[in-house]
Structure formats: C-alpha cells, structure tokens
Amino acid sequence: MVVFPEGGVESSLRQVRMECTDEEPAWVDMDIIPGATKKLRFDVENGPPPSRSPLEAASPSSGLILQANFPQRRESFLYRSDSEFELSPKSMSRNSSIASEHESDLIVTPFAQVLASLRSVRNNFISLTNVPASSSRRSSVGSQSHPSQGTSSSSNNKLTVPDENQSRLAMETLEELDWCLDQLESIQTHRSVSEMASSKFKRMLNRELSHFKETSKSGNQVSEFICNTFLDKQQEIDLPSPTEKESPEETKPPGRTKGPLSHVSGLRKLRHANSFTGIVPRFGVEVSADREEELAKEMDMSKWGIDCFKIDTLTNGRALTAVTYTILQERDLIKTFKIPANTLITYLMTLEDHYHREVPYHNNRHAADVTQTTHYLLGMQALENVFTDLEILASIFASAIHDVDHPGVNNQFLIVTSSELAILYNDESCLENHHLAVAFKLLQEENCDIFCNLSKKQRSTLRKMVIDMVLATDMSKHMSLLADLKTMVETKKVAGSGVLLLDNYTDRIQVLQNMVHCADLGNPTKPLELYRQWLDKLMNEFYHQGDRERNKQLEISAMCDRHNASVEKSQVGFIDFIVHPLWETWADLVHPDAQSILDQLEENRDWFASQIPMSPSPGPDSKENNDQTSTLDDTIVESSEEC
Secondary structure (H helix, E strand, C coil), X not given: CCCCCCCHHHHHHHHHHHHHCCCCCCCCCHXXXXXXXXXXXXXXXXXXXXXXXXXXXXXXXXXXXXXXXXXXXXXXXXXXXXXXXXXXXXXXXXXXXXXXXXXXXXXXXXXXXXXXXXXXXXXXHHHHHCCCHHHCCCCCCCCCCCCCCCCXXXXXXXXXXXXXXXXXXXXXXXXXXXXXXXXXXXXXXXXCHHHHHHHHHHHHHHHHHHHHHCCCHHHHHHHHHHHHHHCCCHHHCCCCCCCCCCCHHHHCCCCCCCXXXXXXXXXXXXXXXXXXXXXXXXXXXXXXXHHHHHHHHHCCCCCCCCCHHHHHHHCCCCHHHHHHXXXXXXXXXXXXXXXXXXXXXXXXXXXXXXXXXXCCCCCHHHHHHHHHHHHHHHCCHHHCCCCCHHHHHHHHHHHHHCCCCCCXXXXXXXXXXXXXXXXXXXXXXXXXXXXXXXXXXXXXXXXXXXXXXXXXXXXXXXXXXXXXXXXXXXHHHHHHHHHHHHHHHHHHHHHCCCEECCCCHHHHHHHHHHHHHHHHCCHHHCCHHHHHHHHXXXXXXXXXXXXXXXXXXXXXXXXXXXXXXXXXXXXXXXXXXXXXXXXXXXXXXXXXXXXXXXXXXXXXXXXXXXXXXXXXXXXXXXXXXXXXXXXXXXXXXXXXXXX
C-alpha cells in the first residue's frame, strides 16, 4: 500500500522543488526523504530468521537477474498512448510511456514511471548544481541514468552544462518534478501501486475493446466475452431480469438439497478402490507392454507442448496421475519430502477421479497440461535455483488440483443461478474456492495424505501458497495479476540494480501466481495442432453452458451461443488483449527463455487472423457440433446445478 510517513515523500519533493527554483542552486541532502520501511524477510520453510541476508532467508540463489539491454518486441496494447483517455489532468501522462535507461526498454506502469522521472530529476539536478555525486547516499545505486523521453539528462554526473542550455534543462527538470508531484497527489491512499497499474490497464483495455467491437457484430461479441471474463466488475454485475416468457416462479433459485453448508460438495464414493499397494510403475500408472515405449516418447517433461490427449489414451485415462508423478520423480521431490510412493499414487488417482471426464475442457487432461507447463516454466534458466523445493512442490500441486470437480460452467453462471457454491463463497471465486476445498479434503481420505512427513511449518506454508496460487486462476483477477507483475518488474528495472531479489513472501508468491496463471492460459502458445484441439474442447464446453442458459431462459453468455459464436475472431482478440500482454511481461522477467514461446504465439495468432474471412465457424447444424452436443451426462448437469 502507498503509505506516507509524517512529512512524507510529497513534502520532501516540494522542498526540493522550492530550493531548485531559488536564484542560488541549493543542494538537498537526499537522506531527509523518508524511505520505505524494511520488508520482513520470509523463509518459506522456516519463517523469518533473526540474522540472515534477505536472499538466504527466502531463496538459495542470488536473485532473479532482469535483462535490460535487449531487443524486445513491444506489440501489446499496453505500450500505446493512453493520455487522451485519462480521467484527470492530475494523472495525465506526458508520454505514452517513459523510457528507462535504454530507449527500447519502455516503462508503462505509473509507479515505475514516477521513479524513472525522479531519477531523471536527480541526474539533471547534479548537472545543474555541479554537486559531486559521490556525496549522495545513492551514489552506489546504479550509475546509469533513467531519463524520460524528451528530457535532456546527463548520464555523466561530472558533466558541466553549458550556460545556454542550463535554463532549458532547469525548465525541463521543473516540469518533470511537477509531473511527479501531480502523480503523487492523485494517488488514493487506500490503493497499492500495482492497483494504479491495474486501473490504467483496464482503462486502456476498455478503449481497445470499444474499437474492436465496432469492427463487426462478432467483434462486439468477442469484446463482451473478454470484458465479462477477464475484468473484475465487482458490484457492477447486472443479474439477468426475467424475460417475457418467464413467470415469477420460474425465476426462483433451483431447490437445494438440505444439509450443512460447511459440507464439501463434490466428494463421492468411488466405484472402485484407489488404494495402491503394489510396486509403482515407471510412470505411476499401469500400461500394457506394447504401449510403454510409445508412452515414454510422449512423456518428455522438458518439451514445450506435450500431447496430453495422446498420453491420456495411452494411460487409459490417467494423464494427470502419470504427468504429476513423473514430474515429482524427476525433480526428486518425492525423496526430498519423504512422500510415500503408494500414498502419492492413491491420492493422484483419487484426485483424477474427481475431475469430470464428461466435461469437455476443464478435466484431467487440462490439469495435466497445466501441471507440465508449470514444470517447464519453473525449469527456465532465468529461474534456476530461485525457488525452494517447498515452493516448487506447492506450484506443481496447485497446478494439478486447480480445476478439480469443475462442473463445466463458469463463475458467472453459478452466481446467476444462485448455486450452492455461489452462496457458500459469497459470489467470490466460487469455483476456485471449491477446487481448493475438494483437493485438501481428499488429503484426509484413507492413504491419501501425501504431506504426512512435512513439518507443521512446512505444511502450513505450503497450504497458504497453494491457496494463493489456485485463487489466482480466477480469470476475473487477470488484470490485477498482470499489473502486479509488470509493476514489480519495471520498478526493479528503474531502480537500476538489475536484480529482482524476491526477498519476501509477497514478491515470491506474485511470481508463482503469474506462472500458474500463464500455464492456465498457455494453450495459445502451444503448437498450432495442439492449440486447435484444446480450443475445440473449450468451445464445446462453452456451447454446453449456452444450451443450459437457453433452456433456463437466461441471457446466453458471450461466446456460448453455438448459433453465432465467432471462434476465429475470438482467438485473435483473446491473444491480442489477454494472452500476449501476459506472456510479453513473463518474457521480460525470464528473458531470453520465453522468446520461442512468443514466436509460436504470434504464429498462431496470424493463422487464426487468416481464417476469419475464409473459414467461418461451424454452424449449429454442422456434424462436428452436433456430435458433441450431448457429451455431458445427467449426473454432471445435476451436480453443477446443486453447486
């Protein structure tokens, strides 16, 4: 949160401004400006230590190195000008973005822009006053300047400004300082600096969507889908009103089974016993001898874009168990945390059985894909040795459970239909809270406690991390997650150290949350053939929800109407406004490890763009859609209505 001590940063900056406008140049001791309080060091396994360095306290590494001087593509809407859409002159940006130490390394988050401008003011101040930089307490923090665009600034602290340029430089410095003051004055004290970026990004996205929906009727539909899915509207949601065909009785919430609300729904007695007592097979599941070699070729966990559809077939519907077990085995986490192998297999099979195979997309295959994608991202060179074993275990576990017992409808459907889950969780991340409850409840089943040998502290910390990561998969939190990550990365870059220390829990979990979120939105970055398979399953699930909304005489959600959904255009908008900005930011964090992923994303986007005028989406009478219309059985429909 933005908290100013007595006197405050703004007061100190005003003092600097007053002294800079005097006839005689004045030097201000920068130590008088109140700094931020020290962050509590957080050890993800043993708590805050009494006398260890920040890095020793939270990570076995020396931090995450941020690459600054590299040719990076800046194609997402975040780097376009938003000044004409600002709500207040106080918050108006002078430029679309502010350059940091390198012209190509643009800064778009408001707080990082303020820091960049203040560094420019500092360098200009030194040039104007000829004060030796060595006398400042900041002399050791980054020797390079971070000038704003259009502001003359010297990166050499000893440079003397010619008389003819001194007046101009002084005026530009004053304008820069005034802009910083305006930004600080417009800050709402109850908002964090990342919320400033989130508000800006939402405003820019709304502008982009308003242009996009003007292109065609399908553009309007896609814009509505993105807005409803990826923007947290909070209390702006309007529940559908009864149509003319509906009577008051038809609008009442469906009847619910009487019982305690504290009961975790979705748990069921399985038709067969999952308790595993034999020797654990190579990939954690029994496969026939003639299939094992073929399965081994598909189970390359270091590959970007494994075929979970084929793995699921080869393992007789055990893709999640096979993938998760293999990853934990390869990372030696089973041995590290003394996880009983038989217990692990029992839990994974029980977990997998609580994914509904009849749900077209949010099933065990999707969970396996997200788990392997998270594993791949954790293995990027930039993140080598950054996270502890406990954090890695929590990330893999969170990915495996993140959609368990998914009913095949979204949160908004649950809220509109006054479902049990919506009431239980007060309309807030209903599905995500339910996934967590089911997954942790399953740990209490017989021979399912895979964390039985963790210490009390480790178990508590792992649970907290898993909860934070799974709740972050709520797509309505997308813009906040993106703003958090981008603000953190840009602020560290502007600071000049080039190292993201990640020396506290908040920063570390922020990176892990975005990692799992990237994995959850990873389909458009996979090889095109796989991407199209995932998309077919997703659209099939959307259509099922639309059919149910039609049957209930509710307003059909955007992209859920099988009669007029524009699939190709939806993917272009989805990539442009959601996926690309997210992966672009992740690529900044781990540069250059994700460049090939961005390349694949752009190729996929171009392919779908090329299909818009040539291949319209299948109509309601097409064989492909009709074949998939009835794949959800009655048990899933009933269970989701009870939810």
